[in-house]
Amino acid sequence: MFSFATVLLPVLAFCATPVPIIFDTDIGNDIDDALALGVIHALQSRGECKLLAVTITKDNPWSAPFVDLVDTFYGRGDIPIGVVHNGKTPNDSRYLMKPAKAMDDGRPRYPHDLQSGKDAPEAVALLRKTLASQPDGSVVIVQVGLSTNLARLLASRADENSSLTGIELITSKCRLLSMMGGCFLNTPRREYNIFSDLDASRELLRDWPTPIVLSGAEIGEAILYPATSIEKDFSYVAHHPLAEAYKLYMKFPYDRPCWDLTSVLYAVRPDRGYFDLSPSGNVRVDEKEVTQFTPASNGKCRYLILTPERRVRVREALVELASQPPDHAERQVATTRSLHKKIDSFQGEYRFLSNFWPAGIEFEGRSYHSAEHAYQAAKFTDEVMRQRVADAPTPAAAKSIAHSATTQRADWDNAKFEVMEAILREKFTRHADLRQKLLDTGDAELIEGNTWGDRVWGVCDGEGENHLGKLLMKIREELRDQSDHAAQNVR
Ligand SMILES: [Ca+2]
Numbered sequence: 001m002f003s004f005a006t007v008l009l010p011v012l013a014f015c016a017t018p019v020p021i022i023f024d025t026d027i028g029n030d031i032d033d034a035l036a037l038g039v040i041h042a043l044q045s046r047g048e049c050k051l052l053a054v055t056i057t058k059d060n061p062w063s064a065p066f067v068d069l070v071d072t073f074y075g076r077g078d079i080p081i082g083v084v085h086n087g088k089t090p091n092d093s094r095y096l097m098k099p100a101k102a103m104d105d106g107r108p109r110y111p112h113d114l115q116s117g118k119d120a121p122e123a124v125a126l127l128r129k130t131l132a133s134q135p136d137g138s139v140v141i142v143q144v145g146l147s148t149n150l151a152r153l154l155a156s157r158a159d160e161n162s163s164l165t166g167i168e169l170i171t172s173k174c175r176l177l178s179m180m181g182g183c184f185l186n187t188p189r190r191e192y193n194i195f196s197d198l199d200a201s202r203e204l205l206r207d208w209p210t211p212i213v214l215s216g217a218e219i220g221e222a223i224l225y226p227a228t229s230i231e232k233d234f235s236y237v238a239h240h241p242l243a244e245a246y247k248l249y250m251k252f253p254y255d256r257p258c259w260d261l262t263s264v265l266y267a268v269r270p271d272r273g274y275f276d277l278s279p280s281g282n283v284r285v286d287e288k289e290v291t292q293f294t295p296a297s298n299g300k301c302r303y304l305i306l307t308p309e310r311r312v313r314v315r316e317a318l319v320e321l322a323s324q325p326p327d328h329a330e331r332q333v334a335t336t337r338s339l340h341k342k343i344d345s346f347q348g349e350y351r352f353l354s355n356f357w358p359a360g361i362e363f364e365g366r367s368y369h370s371a372e373h374a375y376q377a378a379k380f381t382d383e384v385m386r387q388r389v390a391d392a393p394t395p396a397a398a399k400s401i402a403h404s405a406t407t408q409r410a411d412w413d414n415a416k417f418e419v420m421e422a423i424l425r426e427k428f429t430r431h432a433d434l435r436q437k438l439l440d441t442g443d444a445e446l447i448e449g450n451t452w453g454d455r456v457w458g459v460c461d462g463e464g465e466n467h468l469g470k471l472l473m474k475i476r477e478e479l480r481d482q483s484d485h486a487a488q489n490v491r
C-alpha cells in the first residue's frame with residue numbers, strides 16, 4: 001500500500017540537520033583529543049555535525065595552533081578557536097609543537113594561520129558569542145578535558161555578545177552536554193579530567209542546566225585505538241597530523257584508550273545503539289575526588305554503558321571515522337589555497353603561464369602555435385594578415401609581424417581583453433597538462449612581472465595593471481569549480 005510515511009521518512013532521515021557542536025578539549029594532555037577532533041571532521045564531511053568552535057582548557061600556547069593545523073588539514077581552517085586563561089595544565093606536550101613548526105622545502109608541513117594561543121580569543125567569550133548566534137535548544141557541547149571553561153561559562157555575566165547570564169544562555173541554547181569524565185564502575189576511582197580542576201568539575205556537575213551524558217574512564221579503556229590503524233590507515237598522504245602526533249605522544253607502537261572519541265560519537269550519533277545509557281541520576285564529586293552517581297528520576301545525568309559484544313563495533317566505527325580522508329575539494333583547499341604565495345615571473349617552472357609557451361590553440365576557426373600567435377593575429381580583420389601571423393615560426397616573430405603592420409582593428413583597445421580571455425581559456429582547457437599545472441598553483445597570486453615596460457598586461461618596476469595575471473587567476477578559479485563539481489559527481 002502506498003503511504004506518504006514510507007516515502008517521506010527515508011528522505012527526512014537523509015536530510016537530518018547536522019548536529020551543531022562545540023568541542024571543549026585539553027588537547028595536548030593526551031592523544032585521544034586529537035583523534036576525537038579527526039572523528040568530528042569525518043562526521044562533518046558526512047553531513048552529520050557542524051563544528052561551531054573549539055575551546056581549549058589546556059593553557060599551553062601550542063594547543064591552539066595544533067587545533068588550527070588539524071582543522072586546516074581537513075579544509076576548515078576558519079573554525080573559531082578559544083583558549084583558557086590561567087588554566088590548570090600549562091605543561092608542554094609531546095605532540096603539539098613539532099607538527100606546528102614542521103617545514104618541508106621551506107613550506108609549512110601543515111599550513112595554519114594561528115601561530116600561538118596568545119593570538120586566539122579567550123574561551124568563555126568565544127563560547128558566549130558562539131552560543132548567542134545559534135538557534136534555541138540546538139547546541140551540543142562535547143567536553144573532553146577539564147571543566148574550567150564550562151564552569152566559568154556557567155558563572156559568566158551578560159556581555160556584548162548576550163544580555164543573558166551564563167546559566168540562562170546555556171539553558172536557552174544548549175541541548176546536551178556530552179562529557180568524558182569520571183568513573184562509573186561499582187568501585188569507582190579518581191579520574192584525570194575531574195581531579196585536574198576539581199572545583200570546576202564540582203560546579204559543573206552541580207549547576208549545569210541541561211542533560212549531561214558522561215563517558216566514564218572505563219568506556220574508553222574498553223576500546224583501544226589500534227596502532228595498526230595509525231600505521232596503515234593514514235598513509236593516504238605523506239604527512240598526516242594525527243598520525244604524526246600519535247607517534248610523538250608515546251613510544252610507538254602502542255594502543256591507546258578511546259576516551260574522548262566516545263563522547264564525540266555519542267554526541268553526534270546518540271541513537272545508533274553504540275552504547276546503553278544508565279538511568280537518570282545525579283553525579284557529585286566526593287571528598288576523595290571520585291565521582292558518585294545517585295539514581296534520581298529527575299536527575300540530569302546519565303552515563304554510557306558498553307556491553308562487551310559491542311566493543312568491536314564501536315572500535316571499528318571510531319577507526320573508520322578517525323582515519324577518513326578529508327573531502328577531495330576540502331583537501332585541495334587545505335594543501336594549496338592556504339599557502340598564499342606569489343608567482344611574480346612567468347619564467348622557469350612557471351614559463352607555461354606565458355603566452356609564448358608552445359601550446360596549440362584553435363581560435364576563430366584558425367590554428368595557432370601559441371597563445372601569442374592567436375592574440376597577435378586577432379588584431380586584424382584581414383584574413384591574409386591573420387594567416388601571416390599564424391605562420392610565423394616563433395611567438396616573438398608573430399608579435400613583430402603584428403607590430404610592423406600599419407593598421408589594425410578599430411575597436412582593438414576595447415576588444416583585446418575579451419580576446420585574451422578567450423584565448424587563455426582555450427589554452428588551459430585544451431591542454432590537460434597545462435590545466436593541471438595552473439590548478440597546482442593553488443591560491444598563489446599570479447603576476448606577470450616583466451622588464452620590458454608592459455604595465456597593461458603585467459607589472460614592471462612594481463607598477464602595472466597585471467591584466468594577464470588577473471585573467472589567469474580568473475580562469476584558474478573556473479577550472480577549480482569545474483573539477484570540484486566533477487569530483488562531487490563521482491562520489
Ligand atoms: Ca585558521
Ligand SMILES: [Ca+2]
Pocket residue numbers: 025026027029030032033144145260
Ligand atoms: Ca582529553
